[in-house]
Amino acid sequence: MTVRSVILGTGSALPAQRVSNAELAERVDTSDEWIVERTGIRFRHIAGPDETTGTLATDAARAALESSGVQASSIDLIVLATATPDQTFPATATRVQNALGILDCVAFDVAAVCSGFLYAVQVADSMLRAGVHRRALVIGAETFSRLLDWEDRTTCVLFGDGAGAIVLEAQDTEGETPQGILSTKLHADGRYNDLLYVDGGVSTTGTVGKLRMKGREVFRHAVVNLASVMNESLAMAGLQPSDVDWVVPHQANARILDATARKLDLAPEKVIVTVDRHANTSAASVPLALDAAVRDGRIQRGDLLVLEAMGGGFTWGAAVVRF
């Protein structure tokens, strides 16, 4: 028997306010036509004054607990991926812990920007399989709207806010098609720090700063890195692209999703797409897309999933999961 981390349930949360491209074009020099053609984005949700990364994460976590049928008090680990924490410290994960009324568990944040959820999954999976913890909440949550320069049309139209969560449980699995996380593979290459970054921070400017991106160069790296890390994670699990039922990708750009699927010879219908309605929600995008496809009935128990993401750092990664 092998211990694996099994996804008990999923959840997500979006801010109440939804902003269309046309609404954005009223205050930014852009158009619905340009945004749809270049990115596939039609809408994004933007956090209001009472909504934060922590409140969205808590709502997503509650939904994941409910779909899992487990009590918050049974969670002994919270790993929260974010680049937009409520405060520099304490970790937003501890704010979620408090909001859920969990009296004792391990709770911390992981910062790997858009790949943050994949990093959080590998960390939680390793801790569960090592027997250190039994049941984990893994969350990706962001309020990127607060990092955007609304004068910079090359970035501000691309991002949105939201949160997604899963509950993982360590289970003894066996058989030919074991359930749970089958492999994870992560990478980082800090030589590319200056292609996607925030121009401020506690230890440099003492301010929060704004997001800056050289989009075309990020795009080029994304397609190559994502295709290669998906192949690596599948090979680690002894599988190949033709075994995959669903790709649950980071939602940065519809053209990246298409190009990556083509590289792996995967049918476009197997790729879960939410970039049209959520835009790029950084660490939240993979669990948001996963929850959407579980709730609309496309992803079923037993399906083979590949989750993947790439973002600032660069960081990138993939996970192969039997749902």
Ligand code: UT7
């Ligand atoms: O989540 C982390 C990973 N992030 C990504 O993966 C993002 C990757 N990059 C991209 O998705 C794309 O590169 C973008 C969507 C950011 C840009 O698309 P592009 O096809 O690479 O456009 P571009 O940057 O080459 O710009 C083309 C033109 C430029 O005008 P000129 O110089 O050709 O006259 C831009 O000024 O489009 C112009 N432009 C816009 N026009 C209207 C740039 N942004 C806008 C805009 N509205 N919002």
